[in-house]
Amino acid sequence: MLYSRRKHRPLVEERPTQDKYDRFEEWLRQNGAQFEYLELREYDSPTATENEEEKKEQPPTLNKSGDEESEIRGVHAKTHLPPHTVCMAIPRRCLITVEMGQETPIGQAILRSELDLDAPKHIFLMVYLLWDRKVNGEKSFYHPYYEILPPTLRNMPIFWNAEELEYLKGSYLLQQIEDRNEAIAEDYHAICQIAPLAQICTLDEFKWARMCVCSRNFGLQIDGHRTSALVPQADMLNHFRPRETKWTFDEDRQAFTITTLQPIPAGSQVYDSYGQKCNHRFLLNYGFAVEDNRELDGFCPNEVPLELALDTEDPTYAQRLDFWMRGEAGYSHLQVPPPHHSSSSSSFYPTPPHATSSMMAPGASLSQQQQQQHPYKQSPSYTKRVRICVSNNENTRLLFSLLRAMTCSAEELQAITSPVNSEMRSLFLGDSSRSSSGYYRSCRDIRHPLSLTNERAVMRKLLHIISQALAGYATSLSQDRKDLLDQRMYPPYSNVRHGKIQVRGEKEVLHHFARWARTAIQVIDVIEQDLKEEQQRGVEVQLGRGIVADDSSRSCGYDYIIRRMEEDEDGVHHTILRYCADVLGSVRREAFKSMRKKRGIISAATKRGESYIF
Numbered sequence: 383m384l385y386s387r388r389k390h391r392p393l394v395e396e397r398p399t400q401d402k403y404d405r406f407e408e409w410l411r412q413n414g415a416q417f418e419y420l421e422l423r424e425y426d427s428p429t430a431t432e433n434e435e436e437k438k439e440q441p442p443t444l445n446k447s448g449d450e451e452s453e454i455r456g457v458h459a460k461t462h463l464p465p466h467t468v469c470m471a472i473p474r475r476c477l478i479t480v481e482m483g484q485e486t487p488i489g490q491a492i493l494r495s496e497l498d499l500d501a502p503k504h505i506f507l508m509v510y511l512l513w514d515r516k517v518n519g520e521k522s523f524y525h526p527y528y529e530i531l532p533p534t535l536r537n538m539p540i541f542w543n544a545e546e547l548e549y550l551k552g553s554y555l556l557q558q559i560e561d562r563n564e565a566i567a568e569d570y571h572a573i574c575q576i577a578p579l580a581q582i583c584t585l586d587e588f589k590w591a592r593m594c595v596c597s598r599n600f601g602l603q604i605d606g607h608r609t610s611a612l613v614p615q616a617d618m619l620n621h622f623r624p625r626e627t628k629w630t631f632d633e634d635r636q637a638f639t640i641t642t643l644q645p646i647p648a649g650s651q652v653y654d655s656y657g658q659k660c661n662h663r664f665l666l667n668y669g670f671a672v673e674d675n676r677e678l679d680g681f682c683p684n685e686v687p688l689e690l691a692l693d694t695e696d697p698t699y700a701q702r703l704d705f706w707m708r709g710e711a712g713y714s715h716l717q718v719p720p721p722h723h724s725s726s727s728s729s730f731y732p733t734p735p736h737a738t739s740s741m742m743a744p745g746a747s748l749s750q751q752q753q754q755q756h757p758y759k760q761s762p763s764y765t766k767r768v769r770i771c772v773s774n775n776e777n778t779r780l781l782f783s784l785l786r787a788m789t790c791s792a793e794e795l796q797a798i799t800s801p802v803n804s805e806m807r808s809l810f811l812g813d814s815s816r817s818s819s820g821y822y823r824s825c826r827d828i829r830h831p832l833s834l835t836n837e838r839a840v841m842r843k844l845l846h847i848i849s850q851a852l853a854g855y856a857t858s859l860s861q862d863r864k865d866l867l868d869q870r871m872y873p874p875y876s877n878v879r880h881g882k883i884q885v886r887g888e889k890e891v892l893h894h895f896a897r898w899a900r901t902a903i904q905v906i907d908v909i910e911q912d913l914k915e916e917q918q919r920g921v922e923v924q925l926g927r928g929i930v931a932d933d934s935s936r937s938c939g940y941d942y943i944i945r946r947m948e949e950d951e952d953g954v955h956h957t958i959l960r961y962c963a964d965v966l967g968s969v970r971r972e973a974f975k976s977m978r979k980k981r982g983i984i985s986a987a988t989k990r991g992e993s994y995i996f
């Protein structure tokens with residue numbers, strides 16, 4: 383099946399190739415290209431129905447021009463390909479490189495200018511493509527290649543219509559699509575100021591060139607020099623992971639080569655891996671989303687940015703900001719916090735050098751209408767954006783660390799932001815040195831406002847942020863899952879399906895963290911119950927009724943529920959288990975220790991030679 387994990391069974395009907403493909407392959411061969419074991423196949427465009435009668439009545443909705451020509455092609459093996467077969471070699475003269483774009487009059491003008499372009503790497507390839515097509519037309523050496531480039535790129539989200547974009551409602555990708563559109567337009571108008579770009583292309587053609595280059599260029603090393611290139615025919619391979627082929631520019635052959643890494647049966651599609659990426663990057667840059675975007679080991683790179691904002695009215699705002707900024711180069715709490723600024727980075731938005739206190743009004747630059755249209759642009763000042771991802775522990779640590787500083791009490795805050803106070807330090811830090819996995823090892827190195835009360839507050843805050851994010855979508859996760867089973871309404875490779883896959887992936891990440899928060903709150907409840915019982919036991923000890931061991935292994939105690947999780951009774955994700963066992967376990971130990979310390983029973987018991995079960 384094209385573009386899916388279950389391969390080798392084409393889902394869409396194959397059609398005989400057209401003349402332009404024959405011309406293209408002839409041109410490649412005449413120039414010394416080798417690809418005799420491979421053939422190019424074109425597939426029917428996805429349609430919203432499989433019923434032939436309905437199909438006839440359907441307008442070609444997925445093709446802006448009304449032309450039903452397919453833009454979905456792939457490369458197949460004509461014969462069995464053993465591993466390590468160089469199955470494609472495209473000579474250097476057929477490549478279009480950045481340097482060629484730089485040599486055009488428009489490229490030269492860009493080089494002379496000091497323009498700060500959004501896509502400086504790609505711009506010269508775009509310029510070459512647009513300039514050569516316009517100036518040399520059918521006489522261009524590359525004309526046979528230009529003929530087979532996808533004419534509309536209607537699958538790219540920047541070209542989606544309002545109805546298609548509606549499927550992304552609630553997703554941060556909507557903002558990124560708008561940003562991308564704006565950035566391309568800005569580049570276009572900026573270049574028009576310094577070069578006759580408008581004479582060779584319209585803004586729409588410029589956008590097309592941007593997406594064409596973005597989805598088809600290869601980063602290469604040629605003559606020891608890093609460059610980017612469009613490589614005809616090699617750019618016909620579709621994405622699949624794990625990778626089955628590798629590519630390089632072979633200096634000895636002076637050709638771009640593709641080599642198999644494993645056997646590929648005759649007739650099968652030959653894939654290239656575009657890398658391990660979050661689906662939003664596949665969708666934004668390549669116009670598709672991967673149905674099951676997981677690596678063989680279960681790693682899933684899908685992520686969702688969560689925006690956290692400090693309350694500037696809070697009297698402890700400055701200390702909380704200090705905590706947020708710890709370790710960030712060049713930060714001083716005397717510095718004025720940054721004004722509203724949107725960025726996809728997971729670190730604090732950079733403070734412009736000219737920032738003044740007058741720029742501090744949260745969200746001041748956004749009109750109400752803009753805020754409603756773009757939930758992901760509502761960033762008030764002093765926000766941090768963290769990309770949460772089920773498989774990225776670093777980002778989870780960062781998220782929790784920021785949340786802790788938002789939710790902790792003023793006393794806890796004081797303890798962690800004041801000069802090191804070892805007693806307070808051990809109170810809030812916990813002792814995770816006993817943790818078997820070291821999942822939360824960073825707790826040892828950085829002071830955190832870590833306490834049962836604060837962990838509960840963190841989890842509540844997280845639940846709140848997540849429910850707000852989930853409320854922005856038009857459908858629930860279970861509805862998306864159901865919808866995606868319907869291939870009539872959501873045909874494979876259609877924009878609406880890709881939109882659905884994207885939002886389903888985002889909701890899966892959000893639900894994972896909601897489950898984390900709910901599980902943590904349940905475990906904190908249990909720990910508090912354990913502590914209450916310990917307190918009771920302490921009272922009994924003081925009343926002279928003897929020493930009773932910690933009973934948390936009882937059917938509802940902490941040890942019992944952790945064991946249940948470890949035995950996978952509840953199907954809890956391993957990261958949630960590690961948090962409950964290591965972080966909450968550590969906080970629990972500290973709480974027990976400090977309770978016993980307070981009662982002074984540890985020293986009394988030690989004198990009597992008694993031992994405790996922890």
Ligand SMILES: C[S@@+](CC[C@H](N)C(=O)[O-])C[C@H]1O[C@@H](n2cnc3c(N)ncnc32)[C@H](O)[C@@H]1O
Nearest residue numbers: 385453454455597598617618619620621668670
């Ligand atoms: C480098 S081109 C590959 C050749 C392309 N299919 C063509 O016909 O020109 C990249 C484009 O192929 C399509 N594509 C590649 N891999 C895909 C996949 N796994 N699923 C859906 N579309 C894919 C997307 O439209 C993407 O922008």
